Amino acid sequence: MSVVETWIAAFLTLCIFSFLYRDNPFYRFAEHLFVGVAAGYLLAVQYQDVIVPNVWMPLVAGPHTPRSIFLALIPAVLGVLMLARVWERMAGPARWAIAFYVGIYSGIAVPGYLQGQIFAQLSDAVKPFAPGWGAINSALVLLGLLTVLAYFFFSAPHRGIHGAGARIGTWFLMVAFGASFGYTVMARVSLLISRVQFLLRDWLHLIPTT
Amino acid sequence: MGAELDTRWFDPARTNLLVGLLLFLTFLAINVLRAKRGGSIYIRPLAGLKALDEAIGRATEMGRSILYMPGLGSMEEVGTLASITIVSRVARKVADLGCSMQVPCYDPVVMAIIDGVVREAYLEAGRGDEFKPGSVHYVSAQQFAYVAAVSGIMLRERPAANVFMGSFYAESLFLAETGNLTGAIQIAGCDKVTQLPFFVCACDYTLMGEELFAASAYIGREPIQLATIAAQDWAKALAAAMIVAAIALSALGHPELGRLLHTS
């Protein structure tokens, strides 16, 4: 990065760090600039990567065949219906575009989660117990799995055996959350280290490059 | 060399998934019929949703608004679909009490959907004119630009309650910790396991994983919706039983059941 770019990046970095003290004009400026540039960037990306190849080319500029025009027209019409929501009375027709969109992603989700979440975890969970001492760990994993499932049971109150199982389940949950929390600290601190290195080395040249 | 064009009308490797789907549909059908015939369906209380009711009431008394964040998932994330079903019930409660709700959105399609949902809720509650256009608004489809803007809203507009419902990622801690600073009551529901520890630590109530999906049925209390939760429980019991059976059988030298669950 050139010197000017480094100074701009350093200024914006400090604007965000100032949020730790409290909400202030520098943070507010950086926030509003961030939202504006991000919105413009994403809009331009969608225009270049989606609108031009899938709407502009087949319908206007590019080579047309009746089939390509028809295939490009349907999504374009649904898209325009979505866009028409700008005017309140067009909220009704826009429901067709919403229904199509929700239908697509519900239809993807049902088999997708069935395979990727349910069956993938089940086929992992049914692996035979590890030999020797490992069997204790396998038993603990099974116990944890069953008790956490018991905790998530909706149609039975947490009472009696089911209640005891659910209680053990919460202990497994808490240990799992504690482990996951502690495990994440290093990744977050790494990000802070690289920002502080950017300020101390690239901007202020206080740390030698290795 | 042209790749071999697949002309099969069914992928046999996915038979087990089809069986699973049909089983679930059967559980769903049985329970929905049970509900239609007036069978009462018990569902254990969810503390987070009781707190949500109270939070809406308190916000109304204090004349302050509710901040509802539908998550940073696009429609590919089912947590987002769950959040939409939840906000449709929350909006109705908010409209009934004449409270105000702001919904900053990450995904533009979700914004269009929720805008329609909230507008409709106010109409149904007979307060069509009280709906503030722009209360459901797009902020940014970039993760941390969204976080920067919503943190600003939390600190400057001081909503009485922050409601996080949907798929959240690394930003969950940023939003929940900033919200905690403002003293607002915070209720979260998230399906992303890695983010649950942060919501549990920084929010007053947290709906964990599957509880996010059950929430919309809870708030609405419609019998048919509760029936779908019962269907989920039946499937869960079946899954637990199959795991135990498969492990026991494979220990006795018959790993077939386990292999049935294998997916390509």
Added chain:
Amino acid sequence: MRSGPVILTFLVGTALIALFFIPHHKAQAINAELLVWATVIYAFALILGSISLWNTHARKIRLKTEGWPYSLVTLFALVVVTALGVWQGVGEGTVVSRIYNMVNSPLASTMFALLAFFIASAAFRAFRARNVEATLLLVTAVLMMIGRVSIGEFIWKGFPGFTEWLLDVPNLAAKRAIAIGVGLGAVSIGLKIILGIERGYLGRSR
């Protein structure tokens, strides 16, 4: 008027579920085409979203609500970056990609870095041994934190191994159970929407 869209959701949803099970190349071609259509709708929705963003900030400026000058920054950036991006593109070497690397990258990575501070303040406030569950949470988190840095290894040789055990046994068990539950919840909500049991997304809470 309302039942039309619900039927469309049913047809499209069922089609997508069926296409999951049909490897036939013509079927997969339809599948791919439908997904392209969804991305086109998203693109138009993003334009709608950007108009919503414009209105939010234009309203602040018009009504001179507190902090309206900042909204000028957002609208200016939005117009400039959109115009440049549409005109010149956003790839490597374009003006927009330089702006993005100079503005959004440092802002995003610094926002991300703030999490290191928030994880500390959240830990200090939330990790209080009020009951058995809270104690388990904080003890595990502290052991995991210490075990993953060189100091932990210095205190006890077996610390890294123990932290891996925490991930391989209790964490795995709970994660797996939650994943199964989420999977069931997802399938349930997907089917409810496709079958028309759940119509909240069309603005009908009943």
Added chain:
Amino acid sequence: MSWMARILAIDRRVIFVLVGLGTAIPLLWPVNLPITVTPRVEAAYQTIEALPAGSTVLISMDYEPDTMAELQPMSIAVLRHCFRRNLKLIVITLYPAGPGLVEPALRLAAAAEGKERNKDYAFLGYKSGFQAVMIALGESIRQQFPVDFYKTPLDSIPILRGVNSYSKIDLVINLTASTAADYWIQFAASRYHKPLILGVTAVMATDYYPYLSSRQILGLVGGMKGAAEYEKRMDIFGDARRGMDAQSLVHVIIAGLVILGNAALLTTRKTA
């Protein structure tokens, strides 16, 4: 308010200052906390150490700025080790934003070990296609990379003369934060039977332990801690060891705060 109660109600900005100092101080004035080299990192080190001088190594650095903190110091340490062993390096990246990181890392490592571009290493730059590139390298490197990152044709680069596919490569090293690792295992190791070393982020490392025990990979460097161990093994003091000092300090600060908070809670509960 008793001393203990004041701790419980501490302003979070005091905690922020502590975390900020805990990060900045070790970066400016290294504390050089003790680091023990774990077997997985030692295995990676020995694999490179065992290569005879002049062997050719293919290094694919598939990561982007967001995981730079963990992987950039690791790359520099591994590159310096290869240079110190007088190995011939062919470096590529499968990520569009890769060159922006790989190129400076190569320049730093080469300068530190007195090595020259084209004589000791060649940087072929970025090529899209992910798995397709990995497979194609089995047939012909030139077909995938007709020219190097600096637009010089491969044939005029000394160390690439006679090297046109995996057959001439003695070791593959993949430094990545993504699923590229899985594909390198599948293609380089399983299909073309090339020895493979992995360098990944801390979050991913545990997922690849099984591949090490099954010898599909010969060494595994995980996260900033792994990179710090590699630096210690190389006897150099890079960003990883500075970073690990900061990590240790901040982790101890957070753990200490939690313990302090609970100590305060216990005493106030007793007196209350």
